[in-house]
Amino acid sequence: MYRLLAVAAVAALSLTGCAAKDGTAPETVGYAADRPPVTIDFWYMPAGGPIQDQAVRTETEEFHALHPNITVRPVRIAWEDALTRLSTASTSGEGPDVTQLGTTWVGGFSSFGALRPYTDAEIAAVGGQDAFAAASWSSSHRVGSSEITAMPWLIDIRALFYRTDVLAKAGIDPETAFDTWESFEATLKKIKDSGSPVAPLAIGNQNTFGIIHNMAPFIWGAGGDLLDADGTRSRLAEPAAVEAVSYYQRLIALYDDPKAMRLTSSDVPAAFADGIGAVAMDNSQSVADFLADPTRAGLKAGWATAPMPAGKAGRFGFLGGSNLAILKGARHPDAAFEWVRFLTGKQSQQRYGVNSGLWPSRTEAVAGTKLATEPAYGAFREMIGYGRMYPSVPAWITVETIIAKNFTELWHAPGALSRDAVQAILTRTTADINEALKDPAHTGIGP
Template sequence: MRILRVVPVSALVAVLAAAVSGCGGGTSPGGGGSNDSPTTLTYWASNQGPNVEADKKVLGPELKKFERQTGIKVKLEVIPWPDLLNRILAATTSGQGPDVLNIGNTWSASLQATGALLPWDAKNFAAIGGRDRFAAPALAATGAAGKDPAAVPLYSLTYALYYNKRMFQEAGISKPPATWGELVAAGKKVSRDGRWGLGAEGGQLANNIHQAFVLGKQHGADFFDAAGKPAFTSDGAVAAVKQYVDFMAKDRIIAPGNAEYGQNQSLRDFANGRTAMVLWQAAATTFAADGMKPSDWGVVPVPVPSGRPGAGRQTNSMLAGINVAVFKNTHNLNGARKFVKFLTSDAEQRLLNKTYGSIPPVKAAQRDPAFDRQDTRVLRETLTRSAAPLPQIPDEAQFETSVGTAIKDLFADAAAGHPVTTASVRARLAAAAQQMAK
């Protein structure tokens, strides 16, 4: 998923569960999965490009293509990530939800638990060409284990380490870092004269979670136990969060101002030469929009302790991405399935993922040479070899809120010069666990 704002899962479940029986997709009242609007669909797309208007330019011609093929007109609305989840909640309470919508893949289990979304059982998968067309890692982030997925993978994303080639050269750094020790050493070499080694967005709760989750994996921690209960204060979880915040508090390679950064601010610093490295999902299109040429930057896998990414403790990315879902009570179920089939067709998967710099979750589309460039190859190999999904549990959204806020507060401590210790990290995470229990 892209970086976004989340709301507590209790609110999400309560509102959606209350509204699901009366939630109607499309533009007319009613529901029940009928086809009383067979020639129209409403589609809420997430903002994937540099801005909303860029997405409209990308998607507009494709929707016209779908209309020519099927006779079904699609009304498009592109919704920025900070607003999308709240828009979903408002739509369900009003009974005027879209037929088809994009969701961040980390929401899958939370939304699945409400019963608001169409389950992708064998029949529904058959209508779009079959489940086997999709890469297994992408399917792992579509809902709780043992249940029919709540959505279908659309764009797959992973994190990578982007670095400024000129800043590395000027600092005498001969190769990009493969371990965290090498990253800290490189960051210290460039952190001078108003420049900093690494960018972060301490004000973005989801980004905080993504980084802590990966470091948690490397420390042997999952943040939840086998029963799905919070394990935020385990030694591994505490060590992971402290390691991330220490890039500012101890290593001093992240600027104190990053403690308050919101969406994409670290990318602008990178593009403007104020920061030498940034950990991000597919970023090529954003760099280009900010004036960077491909030759200005390089990309390598996110570091791991051994320098060799893989599974388990060598995990180096959360499995990010966008899923496409259908409201169960759409007025045009047949049309909605046709539209999902269109979006996940080999041709559209190649086109859309090329445009956005993401990786197709459809296996056949990954064979396109565009996904074997240096930057896309790093993302594709991370997706298949060393990425793991965030916990697919109903409380995942609340996890992002509570622990993401704890990390935000720890960054604020670091920026203010207050000590960040193992004890202070454990205390923040203990408070987050108590918040989850309410």
């Protein structure tokens, strides 16, 4: 009986949209319960190990119980392969119905015409813009466009993880250790000077996206930016950015564990848990991973989290994450929207956030969960208010690629570089970025 009532309620919701502006009947959205059974493909990119895989499986099962005529077939795609596979799918028309999409990719795929825009009725059906974190909504469309092409799903907000035992042995007060750039560097120096067998930092320097995400908060904290407000010009050669990159490069050169340097940023959390580095940067998913297995060498003596240090212009954190997009070539777009509506709903957001440790984009979903009460999530709760996204410009993928390529010599330098040396690298990078930005149609994806 309860199952019949639930199906009936879902059918009613599927047929309900928002009233048209001219007062005519509401627009129908979704996939009603009396429509034929279909199977939709969902591509997702796990940020970690099996925890997120299980979280996805749980959601597909919960969804199918509510929508027996829709089967979701999840397909796991590695982040490093996702851009190429999605580009191919966009041009071939043989991709998934729904895909997870990195927030920094929305501008490119939207400009490329690969995504099906959400209708006004569909946007209303998920609660509208106000239901989501403001910064997350800024990634739902490309700069200069009013078309919503990617619905906010999960938030990637960064904070610091640190070994409480290492700080205690070095006589460092964790309450003030990470407040500012000055105290952060002093903390790393004190750990190094204490003779600790654990290196002060664990930051990976072997991949593109993670490096930029860790570095951007320092540029913003110095009062600089990567691009100007409308995304048409690089600001990396300006004094504030040079100051920030010089500071960050110095920390890497003087305090990073050599073993960590050879890792990608996504491999660092496991290395930190195994005992490499006293301080690391990562998102909230590592909290869930660490709480699930606290016996590893780097965790069993004690660990905690702290907000990113504040620069002279304030405290900032990279806020990225994932959105949900329906491809223009989706075979079952109405059923695809039902899946998107489900994943962005409060219950799924709460369950997925708790199960995976990834932060919900829906603001109401945090209250009442351990994301709101577990002390280790405290730094992330605070950092949400300081989160900042990159501009959703079509060429952002190219911008990231240029930065990653040109900055390689920063991370592989034998020591701290002079400000003039950093300035030269940033000046060259700015010229390369500005050249790429001259072509507004350039996305870095597709043929």
